[in-house]
Amino acid sequence: MEYDIIMRLAQYKKVLIKLRSMGFIKVFSDNLSDALGISASLVRKDFAACRLTGKRRGGYQVNELIEKINLLLGVSGEQKVVIVGCGKLGSALLNYRGFENEQIKVVAGFDPNPQRQNKDSGIPVYPPEEMESFIKKHGVKVAVLAVPEDVALTMLEHLQSFGIRGVLNFTPAPMRSSAVCNVENVNLALEVEKLFYLISARKLRKENDPE
Numbered sequence: 001m002e003y004d005i006i007m008r009l010a011q012y013k014k015v016l017i018k019l020r021s022m023g024f025i026k027v028f029s030d031n032l033s034d035a036l037g038i039s040a041s042l043v044r045k046d047f048a049a050c051r052l053t054g055k056r057r058g059g060y061q062v063n064e065l066i067e068k069i070n071l072l073l074g075v076s077g078e079q080k081v082v083i084v085g086c087g088k089l090g091s092a093l094l095n096y097r098g099f100e101n102e103q104i105k106v107v108a109g110f111d112p113n114p115q116r117q118n119k120d121s122g123i124p125v126y127p128p129e130e131m132e133s134f135i136k137k138h139g140v141k142v143a144v145l146a147v148p149e150d151v152a153l154t155m156l157e158h159l160q161s162f163g164i165r166g167v168l169n170f171t172p173a174p175m176r177s178s179a180v181c182n183v184e185n186v187n188l189a190l191e192v193e194k195l196f197y198l199i200s201a202r203k204l205r206k207e208n209d210p211e
Contacts, residue, residue, distance in 0.1 A: 005050065009072060016069070026061050052069070142164065149173045167184070
């Protein structure tokens with residue numbers, strides 16, 4: 001399955017969950033296209049490629065669609081995640097409640113700073129020495145990496161050896177996926193820089209194309 005389709009499936013699922021909370025039982029491609037700012041034909045094309053069927057006049061059943069998308073995305077029940085590095089960014093991610101809506105549960109954090117460690121909190125924070133045993137015991141497959149840049153690569157290698165198969169990397173150090181672990185790099189500074197570029201480009205277009 002193409003990467004772009006996978007990303008859109010995740011977006012469709014998010015919209016469907018919201019619509020279900022609003023009382024929707026069935027939806028049409030127009031509902032999803034309006035919510036995501038894409039064409040209804042692209043929604044139908046994606047669904048056809050993934051064999052997600054509905055009725056021409058009856059639309060798609062919301063619950064059935066969510067279940068089928070979960071299967072396509074490899075999601076079965078609650079997904080466990082650990083946060084590695086519980087500084088300001090890591091702490092914010094540790095306490096982010098939006099994960100719950102996506103069936104994602106942050107089960108623990110890990111940090112070498114004793115002042116950040118708290119085994120008795122709602123989401124416990126442990127020292128790094130306990131990371132391997134915790135990950136293996138609880139079958140965790142995904143980690144969010146928010147450690148200093150100088151230890152990021154070493155920590156990634158440790159996580160892979162502990163059984164982690166997916167890493168969301170918030171460190172400034174760009175990393176590559178390996179044969180056993182997929183890495184998604186999130187560079188916040190780069191994303192902000194991109195926004196400034198888009199603002200400047202829009203301003204320039206207006207100056208060059210006055211109405």
